[in-house]
Amino acid sequence: MIGKTFTTMLGGKELSIETGKLAKLVSGSVTVRYGDTVLLVTAQASDTQSKLDFLPLTVEFEERHYAVGKIPGSFHRREGRPGEKAILSARITDRQIRPLFPKGYRHETQVIITVLSADGQHLPDVLGPIGASAALSLSDIPWAGPTACVRVGQIGGEYVVNPTAEQLTHSRLDLVVAGTRDAVMMVEAGAQTVSEEDLVGAIEFAHREMQGVLDLIETMRAEVGREKFNFMVEMDLAKDYVPEIAEKARAAGLRDALLTRGKKDRSVKTKALRDAVIAEYVPDPLAEGAAELTTTLKHAYAKAEQQELRRLILEDDLRADGRDSKTVRPIWIEARPLPTAHGSAIFTRGETQVLGVTTLGTERDEILIDDLTEETGDKFLLHYNFPPYSTGEVKRMGGQSRREVGHGHLAKRALRAVLPSFEEFPYVIRVVGEVLESNGSSSMATVCAGALSLMDAGVPLRAPVAGVAMGLVMEGDRYRVLTDILGMEDALGDMDFKVCGTAEGVTALQMDIKIGGITPQIMREALAQAREGRLHILAKMAEVLAAPRPELSPTAPRILSLKINPELIGKVIGPGGKQVRELEAMGAQVTIEEDGTIRVFSASGEAAEAVKARIEGLTKEAKVGEEFEGTVVKIAPFGAFVNLFPGQDGMLHISQISEERVSAVEDVLNVGDKLRVKIANIDDRGKLDLIRPELEGKVPLRAPRSDRGPRPERGGDRGPRGDRFDRGGDRPPRDRQDRPAEAPSAESVSASAPAERTE
Structure with missing residues (x-):
């Protein structure tokens, strides 16, 4: 069987680490699985020592969109530079492993974490450090691990190990802790204002829970780990000079130079002191070997300076700018x-x-x-x-x-x-x-x-x-x-x-x-x-500034919100977006959500209010019993159509115009007249019947549409409706203008009125 798998329980779920199956040419390689989230983690060091004077460690966190069944949204449809989440995940791993490389180790070392599968619930950012710890522990790279990493949430007052993404939405705490067997190495947390004691409790809880992972990695190292390679540490010539340099620097006023107020002034004084001390050892900077000796002495002076600063802090509770350990700067x-x-x-x-x-x-x-x-x-x-x-x-x-x-x-x-x-x-x-x-x-x-x-x-x-x-x-x-x-x-x-x-x-x-x-x-x-x-x-x-200002800044834009019936969203958008473009031409941005929430955004408060009022007019819904100051927009033989607000007309029947009998609507009302009306009824098609409030109780109300019975059916012997000339027999058609005018009956007016409305 290819590969070997090791498992342990973490937070009530199985954590498995497999090695010897994938990426076998690298120094250390493991596959970490938790739930259906799977990561491949590799560790590799260069064969030769770098000339750099610091640890050349890089950690990369590679997200592959195939891990969630997605094609990248970039122009080339492939993964590009790491996003913010990937960078933060890489930093979590880097901060955990970096302190445990041996002093003087200068081989270029690279840890690559690749997310192969992500189930959306078991987050990969805390699995990467576990994989890095395992890969380094199994490799031939000198490293003083293992370490482990867990996430802790707090739900209902209880700590939870490695909460799922869904559980995190209900957690007051999102804490990531990394540590060794005996101590905590790294902490990262976001919280909904939790107490310091709760935080310490969560960190201690995390450290206890990670012990099983540490046991697992140590077992792996004992069974399949490789022997660590030896590396050369360049002879630190500077350390031989440190005691003597420190003594000379103190005698020349190192303490006073370090306690100089101001970063620039302090730097000037300490550099002048350093140059004076070095000049005693290197009187001729151009002499053979002078440059190398000067570099060594500078390193020695830096160490002497560091020792003196630490001594001042520990023994005298005195810091470089003169403060004690608890004082905040001005x-x-x-x-x-x-x-x-x-x-x-x-x-x-x-x-x-x-x-x-x-x-x-x-x-x-x-x-x-x-x-x-x-x-x-x-x-x-x-x-x-x-x-x-x-x-x-x-x-x-x-x-x-x-x-x-x-x-x-x-x-x-x-x-x-x-x-x-x-x-x-x-x-x-x-x-x-x-x-x-x-x-x-x-x-x-x-x-x-x-x-x-x-x-x-x-x-x-x-x-x-x-x-x-x-x-x-x-x-x-x-x-x-x-x-x-x-x-x-x-x-x-x-x-x-x-x-x-x-x-x-x-x-x-x-x-x-x-x-x-x-x-x-x-x-x-x-x-x-x-x-x-x-x-x-x-x-x-x-x-x-003790609290937020009570009003938005004068330069800040205004956002006004309103909620409409989702069925009326089309009215706001208009055909092809025409209506919403007209609204935005008034000087505001308009955003519309599926639930009917509309937000109007404008740098001008007046423009925002105007657009909001326009939307309210477009989407206003009439209700029975509401009164309006309406405008007559059309006259018909059976009544008058009255506009109540933009996009909404109602019909005032001829019988509701006056207490007296009205023979013709034009005798009382004309287009453009304004009058007070009240909504008496809204039928099943949304048509409005109006009355005049001052006549309520004095004029009999018309029955609602649903109480007037069905519309009369056409007679079956009238012939097909599609041919106006084929009425049956040899009778020629008569011109309608030749017919004698007949006054419509109340019943026929009532029955025909709704059908003739144009709103």
Whole structure:
């Protein structure tokens, strides 16, 4: 039998991992199946060491539309660049496996996850990391796994492992957790304002549930795993210089240089100090071997600088900008800095600054999604832009980076939790976070700026949202959690823990660990400290904008909604769309749903009101007992036709015109006359009989059409109706004009009246 399959139970369902059947030429290859979702995951490393000075790891998440029986919607009808969902899924795997590669490992390594089958319920994003862990564990690639990954939902107060897509729609929590046997490595969450304690409980629950998957992968490795290859670690010449360089730098004022306020000023001072120390070792930069020695000494100085910063934090509770571990940087905020935007705000925290801009649109502006999910569109968009000038650098600008996609998605999850439903606020909403300055926590500043711009636009958020990035410095048993980390603290620290939420609880969370993992106790402490920081930031935001503005921004378009009888949609559209085009020519966009919901969108409130009134007129339905100020539009021998509103006429019978007997309608009414009428009856064909309210009770009402009996039948001896001259016998036809005029009887008038109406 080809291949070998290993199984375990996860969340009450079978998880199977098969190896040795597909892609056998690659270093590590497995097929993961959960329900009817199937993924192929491969891991391969290059034979030679790269010259790069960082880990050259890439993770790709490939969605194949055949997995759901679809042909791609692109022009070439084949899969193109990965979409946002695929990028986010790849990042989940990357963040889980990256910390466990050995130090100094520089072989180019690639993990490719291909979705072969997707059942729409068992989501593939958390199966990819399991497959990557298994493929790396079975391969000859040096890696300190295994790891496992699970999703946790909270439904009815209970935690659920790997909830289906349908169950997630009822869950207050969407939490993805990855970890090793003893510690948590990565956390990603979106939530409907859950408490910090609930989050920690869910993370602990996830870690317990993943133990069976870890057992499974370890069993696979023991039975069919390959021996890891040896790799060369370049001799780190710099480490021999670190103690001496650190001593010289401290003597020359390293502490004062590191505690200089301001990113640029600090950089200038530390570089000047570094150059002075190196000059003692390399007096002649042009001498033979000077360039190589200078590079080595620079690496040694960087390590000495990192050691000194970590020592200051752990021993003195002192950070590079002079703060202690719990203090948030100074904040200033400006609301509505842009005069024409629908909503805008500037949020500045220390040397991190984000311009948040909100734009409101119609359903036509929703983004269409062409991936393996059942979604057809998204009415909330958040785009995070990180230009090179924000860090004072010059870089080539291209398409959106994976970092921008990931940070934008986190901010989007944080804000989506407090948005009104589309039924409450029928706008497509786009928020853009323009990072103008960045020295740490720009994604969290985007959450704050985005919330402020939404409130400035008048979007009725359920509560303001703020975000704060937490860090960690850990040496042995000693550690310190940092609030509102700087860029350099992110680089030298051991954790990047972003927490977003309202005053009531958490709406989004993301954690990446650079060490072997953290304990629940550290996580609880970090969440509690993050709550203090979040409340401080929310208070600063409230000083400028405590709640959404009561009215929409003056520059924001207006959307008016109305509901009509679905059977009348055709009246609004008109033949060939003529009517709806005429409506839009009045200065508004019109969207019509199958249930009869119509939305009118216009930059002008007056134009929107005019179009809405026109639609109401087109679709108004008359009801018995309603009164109208009507206009006579046609006179007939038996009565007058009166227009009640556009597209709707009724018939006022001659017997209902006056209390006195009327011989001819023209004696009392003329076309164009206006009079008050009331609907007395609506027959089964929708025809209206009218009366004059002031004559009600004084003039006998006509019987409803259904009470007047059937129409009289033509006599059978009158001959075929199709030939007006063939009446039978030799009698020639008479001209109707030769007939003597006869006054119609009341019965004949009553019987013929409905048939002669033209409405």
